[in-house]
Amino acid sequence: MRILFAKLALILLLISVLSGCMGVESKVLDEINLATAIGYDYVDKTHFEAIAVTPLYYPDKTIKNITFSSKSSLSKDVRDEMNQQSERPIFSGKLEVVLYEKRLAKQGIFYLIDTLIRDPSIGTTLKLGIVEGSSKGVLSPQFGNIDKGIYLSNTIEQNIKMGMLPKTNLHLFLYAHYSEGMDPFLPIVKALDGKVYIKGNAMFNSKGEYVYQTKSRENVIFKMLYENTTSKEGFSTKIEGREFASVNNIKTKRSYKISKPMTDTPITIDLEIKALLREYTGDEVTPKMIKIIEDKMSKDVKERSENLVRNFQKLHVDPLGIGEQVRTRTRSWDKKKWDEIYTSIPINVNAKVEILESGVVE
Amino acid sequence: MKRYSFFKKQENHKSTDFTDVLEHLQKSKDFTSFTLNFENEIYCVSFFDTLIDKDIMHRDLLPYLHTNSSTLEELVHNLPIEGLVFTKNPAELQSQLLMGYIAITLNKSDQAVLVKAANNTSRQVTLPEVEFSVVGPKEALVESLDTNLYLIRKRLPIAELAVEEIIVGKLSKTRVAVLHIEGIANKENVETVIQRISDLRVNQIIDSSYISQMIEDNKNSPFPQFIDTERPDRLAAVLGEGKVVILVDGAPHGLLGPSTFFEYFAAFEDYFLNWTIASFFRLIRFFAVLFSILMTPIYVAVLTYHYELIPKDLVSTLVISRSGIPFPPILEALILELAIELLREAGARLPTKVGQTIGIVGGIVIGTASVEAGLTSNVLLILVALSALGSFTTPVYQMGNTIRLIRFPLLLMAYFLGLLGIAISFCFLLVHLLRITSLGRPFLEPLYPPRIYDMRDALIRLPFFLQAKRPIEVQTEDTVRLEPKEDSKE
Numbered sequence: 001m002r003i004l005f006a007k008l009a010l011i012l013l014l015i016s017v018l019s020g021c022m023g024v025e026s027k028v029l030d031e032i033n034l035a036t037a038i039g040y041d042y043v044d045k046t047h048f049e050a051i052a053v054t055p056l057y058y059p060d061k062t063i064k065n066i067t068f069s070s071k072s073s074l075s076k077d078v079r080d081e082m083n084q085q086s087e088r089p090i091f092s093g094k095l096e097v098v099l100y101e102k103r104l105a106k107q108g109i110f111y112l113i114d115t116l117i118r119d120p121s122i123g124t125t126l127k128l129g130i131v132e133g134s135s136k137g138v139l140s141p142q143f144g145n146i147d148k149g150i151y152l153s154n155t156i157e158q159n160i161k162m163g164m165l166p167k168t169n170l171h172l173f174l175y176a177h178y179s180e181g182m183d184p185f186l187p188i189v190k191a192l193d194g195k196v197y198i199k200g201n202a203m204f205n206s207k208g209e210y211v212y213q214t215k216s217r218e219n220v221i222f223k224m225l226y227e228n229t230t231s232k233e234g235f236s237t238k239i240e241g242r243e244f245a246s247v248n249n250i251k252t253k254r255s256y257k258i259s260k261p262m263t264d265t266p267i268t269i270d271l272e273i274k275a276l277l278r279e280y281t282g283d284e285v286t287p288k289m290i291k292i293i294e295d296k297m298s299k300d301v302k303e304r305s306e307n308l309v310r311n312f313q314k315l316h317v318d319p320l321g322i323g324e325q326v327r328t329r330t331r332s333w334d335k336k337k338w339d340e341i342y343t344s345i346p347i348n349v350n351a352k353v354e355i356l357e358s359g360v361v362e
Numbered sequence: 363m364k365r366y367s368f369f370k371k372q373e374n375h376k377s378t379d380f381t382d383v384l385e386h387l388q389k390s391k392d393f394t395s396f397t398l399n400f401e402n403e404i405y406c407v408s409f410f411d412t413l414i415d416k417d418i419m420h421r422d423l424l425p426y427l428h429t430n431s432s433t434l435e436e437l438v439h440n441l442p443i444e445g446l447v448f449t450k451n452p453a454e455l456q457s458q459l460l461m462g463y464i465a466i467t468l469n470k471s472d473q474a475v476l477v478k479a480a481n482n483t484s485r486q487v488t489l490p491e492v493e494f495s496v497v498g499p500k501e502a503l504v505e506s507l508d509t510n511l512y513l514i515r516k517r518l519p520i521a522e523l524a525v526e527e528i529i530v531g532k533l534s535k536t537r538v539a540v541l542h543i544e545g546i547a548n549k550e551n552v553e554t555v556i557q558r559i560s561d562l563r564v565n566q567i568i569d570s571s572y573i574s575q576m577i578e579d580n581k582n583s584p585f586p587q588f589i590d591t592e593r594p595d596r597l598a599a600v601l602g603e604g605k606v607v608i609l610v611d612g613a614p615h616g617l618l619g620p621s622t623f624f625e626y627f628a629a630f631e632d633y634f635l636n637w638t639i640a641s642f643f644r645l646i647r648f649f650a651v652l653f654s655i656l657m658t659p660i661y662v663a664v665l666t667y668h669y670e671l672i673p674k675d676l677v678s679t680l681v682i683s684r685s686g687i688p689f690p691p692i693l694e695a696l697i698l699e700l701a702i703e704l705l706r707e708a709g710a711r712l713p714t715k716v717g718q719t720i721g722i723v724g725g726i727v728i729g730t731a732s733v734e735a736g737l738t739s740n741v742l743l744i745l746v747a748l749s750a751l752g753s754f755t756t757p758v759y760q761m762g763n764t765i766r767l768i769r770f771p772l773l774l775m776a777y778f779l780g781l782l783g784i785a786i787s788f789c790f791l792l793v794h795l796l797r798i799t800s801l802g803r804p805f806l807e808p809l810y811p812p813r814i815y816d817m818r819d820a821l822i823r824l825p826f827f828l829q830a831k832r833p834i835e836v837q838t839e840d841t842v843r844l845e846p847k848e849d850s851k852e
Contacts, residue, residue: 004582015775015778015779015783016778019778019779019783022779024667024778024779024780024782026666026690027667027669028666028690028691029664029665029666029669029672029677029680029681029684030665030685030687032669034669034677036674055677057681057685058685059682059685061678061682063678093669094669094670094672094674094677096674121670123670147678150674150675153674
């Protein structure tokens with residue numbers, strides 16, 4: 001018995017005394033400032049300005065954002081300088097969104113992303129984005145009774161789930177960057193009186209430099225080509241003269257046909273699109289008419305897809321991961337050789353639109 | 363069979379003669395001894411007023427003493443009562459007198475006859491209070507060992523039900539009965555129990571819980587190793603499983619062993635309900651226990667160290683509920699946990715009628731007021747209240763207490779080391795549970811050692827026809843309890 005108590009006492013003593021030496025510092029939730037969004041703005045070639053948004057929660061359930069900003073050439077310095085402004089230490093473990101200004105992205109953002117990768121408290125489901133205008137303009141206006149970082153993250157998430165954004169986060173960005181035969185892309189946001197507006201996708205080349213922005217009509221096409229999707233977002237096609245048809249609730253299936261990888265034989269991408277007809281400005285929708293709409297749409301999608309892919313080839317970026325597809329089908333993968341032939345391989349898209357429902361009209 | 367296990371060496375009054383014994387007992391005021399003269403025979407009748415049933419004496423004994431009988435044998439022949447013992451041993455005379463016997467001595471004989479006339483005043487068999495069930499039998503054990511044995515024996519009217527009686531306690535001379543079914547129960551279990559009880563060298567056994575604390579395998583463990591039950595139907599059922607039951611005179615609870623950890627979360631009512639419903643209730647109980655042990659420590663750990671783990675939509679709720687609270691999460695949690703424990707303790711100590719006010723005081727004053735005063739956060743209040751509720755779902759009272767106790771070390775470890783501390787202390791707990799045994803049988807069975815068959819009645823309860831064998835845990839002599847149909851043998 002005495003030995004038992006002695007053991008117990010020793011264990012308790014060790015735990016309480018040694019927990020001081022283990023370097024576990026307490027970060028009590030309400031005694032720290034949680035940065036939920038960080039934006040980087042271009043100042044000059046070597047300097048940037050960082051803006052951090054942290055929410056302040058008031059007991060009456062209102063949430064106000066405070067922003068800290070600092071100019072530097074190193075993220076670490078930025079954090080120190082921000083801490084000098086804050087009454088409570090700023091922690092980045094709940095970081096939801098990191099934004100980079102377009103001008104900064106043109107120079108390459110990898111040296112800025114590095115700090116996010118090194119910090120173990122930052123999760124890889126963090127969302128990255130490119131800002132048109134300044135990130136200060138996006139982050140500093142107060143929007144409603146919600147924290148700006150969470151608002152931004154929810155907006156992007158919602159558009160991935162239901163809208164036109166393909167799945168994107170820090171993990172996928174890094175995967176695309178480090179894998180051979182694939183280049184990363186990020187969503188582009190723009191400030192719109194307090195709110196934000198998702199404009200499209202920004203394409204990066206293999207060096208991590210921003211090179212191209214998708215146009216609004218290209219976004220849905222890009223998503224369909226990038227992954228198998230189920231989205232609420234739709235597209236419309238001109239049928240004849242002033243007649244338009246639009247579909248939504250799209251389910252797509254995409255498959256690659258690469259007969260001879262690593263040669264310049266054509267690559268075919270098959271797109272199977274199943275959709276619901278939501279709008280048609282013409283007369284009655286008969287089965288015959290549906291057939292016509294399907295054909296027109298298939299042709300339209302094919303055209304738009306091939307244009308987009310050609311554009312990517314011209315810019316020598318590969319956000320769709322065509323190189324990745326080739327790499328999985330060959331043993332003689334050679335990155336250098338692929339980079340040489342990528343721009344010249346003919347890439348065809350076969351689209352097949354199927355309309356499952358034409359809606360309730362009567 | 364009776365085993366006398368008290369201290370013969372220390373017996374002070376080594377009486378040599380009946381008269382010495384009687385004289386010695388005369389010191390007590392409630393001891394009565396008188397003589398009756400018939401012709402030339404002098405009977406001496408002695409007894410303790412307070413121990414005997416006077417009806418028996420007046421109705422069945424005294425009238426027959428008038429009849430003409432010159433020897434004790436003749437007298438006994440005429441008496442219409444059973445339970446007569448002849449003795450020449452003065453020590454036995456004394457001990458039996460103290461058990462409620464009437465002694466009759468004849469002046470010229472060196473023998474005495476002992477007539478059993480014990481006053482069996484005991485409570486009526488009532489509804490079970492601790493283990494109440496909506497369906498099923500509604501009888502509970504009482505303080506009288508004989509009544510309790512009756513309650514069990516009427517459920518098992520077989521010759522194989524063996525009852526061994528041991529007298530324990532130098533002062534209390536408590537009758538302890540060990541029950542098992544011969545041919546089913548493992549002899550090793552039975553012998554272990556009997557040996558441990560016989561070896562007890564104590565003055566008093568007041569209740570069955572004394573026995574359970576003294577004969578447990580690991581006496582320092584906060585976990586009980588014998589299930590304590592007040593239901594005779596449960597006792598009869600586990601006897602059929604091959605377990606050993608201990609009943610103590612004066613205790614309205616019986617003990618049963620060997621037991622496993624999971625049995626403590628099985629209410630006996632589970633067997634009265636359909637197996638799907640019973641399994642669901644059991645799973646809820648396990649969840650409640652895990653919640654009860656881990657919720658407050660996780661709250662403290664996450665709020666103190668791991669803010670990253672909080673979902674983004676929950677951050678604002680937590681921060682807002684904690685804003686303006688001057689204490690760190692650990693103090694806040696300790697204050698609330700202690701408040702709940704105080705409430706429980708106060709409720710248990712107060713008489714029932716006063717006890718009702720405790721609910722009001724606890725609910726309104728401590729709950730609402732402490733949140734309004736900004737001393738605790740309402741999120742934590744909900745968690746603490748739920749975990750207290752969770753600990754009360756445990757059907758066995760002793761296990762409920764254990765669960766409330768082990769929350770506190772976990773809480774402190776969560777404060778010192780965060781989730782790592784919770785993991786460490788949970789490992790300690792698991793290792794402890796793996797090490798303890800009940801009557802030498804593993805406590806964490808069927809989890810470890812993994813016995814798939816016994817899992818049919820652990821976390822869930824499968825239907826009776828799927829439990830054709832008795833639990834492996836008990837190592838019964840006869841394993842089959844559901845005999846196959848005659849025709850299925852062909």
